[in-house]
Amino acid sequence: MPPLITPKALARTYNHPSKDPWTAVELYREAATKPDDWGAQRVASAINSDQSNDFEGISRSEVRAWVDDDSKPDAARAVDVARELGWDADGWTDTTEALAELVIGVYAFGSIVTENYVPSWSPDDPDSQGAIEDALTWAGVGYQHVERDGDAQADEIRPGQQSTKLGRVLVVAGAPMGDKNADSVHGLPDWVADAPMVLKLNLAVILVRGRGTEYEGKGTRTIQTDRGPQYFRDVARLIEDVTGETATASEHGVTISAAAVRELGLLRPTH
Structure with a gap:
């Protein structure tokens, strides 16, 4: 690739x-x-x-x-850092796979500030938090937690160093910057379709675990948010590709079948 x-x-x-x-x-x-x-x-x-x-x-x-x-020049510094950390590697490596997970994490529960390119993620479950921390570690920048006093949302995870350079790299790799809505998010990056299957599975888990709504007594989950319809089609296609089970896209979201949730390893056991 x-x-x-x-x-x-x-x-x-x-x-x-x-x-x-x-x-x-x-x-x-x-x-x-x-x-x-x-x-x-x-x-x-x-x-x-x-x-x-x-x-x-x-x-x-x-x-x-x-x-x-x-x-x-600032641009030369960024290019040198990208080379030193392997961000511009030609092909899939542990580092570029980590970048891919960080990009999809931005789609799921992250943001990149328009003014300075600083990225952050606010997952609300420990598994998603661990996935972002691991990805930042593999990307070579480490991580830090930023408390959000008085905010009902989860604390932010940010890069431990090279924040703006990493944010620029994620934007170039396809992460949305600024407000995410139907006008700014039209679909997943093209490289998702060509990613290795194991990586695609990780990306699907990030999206479903991080954005999927659970229902009492049901294994199905839904993803509903303000995005363009192509985004939902891309997400459904990704889930079906890695699970072999049904995920249905509509104009307003994705419904993930219980069988697909089970294949992703996300189906909670019933008692």
């Missing part, structure tokens, strides 16, 4: 005052190849005269902070 994220897409979640953020990352990398004792003017001149790159008209001021002050 293609990677969940690409360095270029991650870089473009940032803003740059004068050029495409990915171009700024490439320019920074080019400048970083020049000798340490060169000043900004000499570096800019060398880049402009090098026929092997696509840069031209680069001014001293564009590279001065990187060369003279040893700074680095």
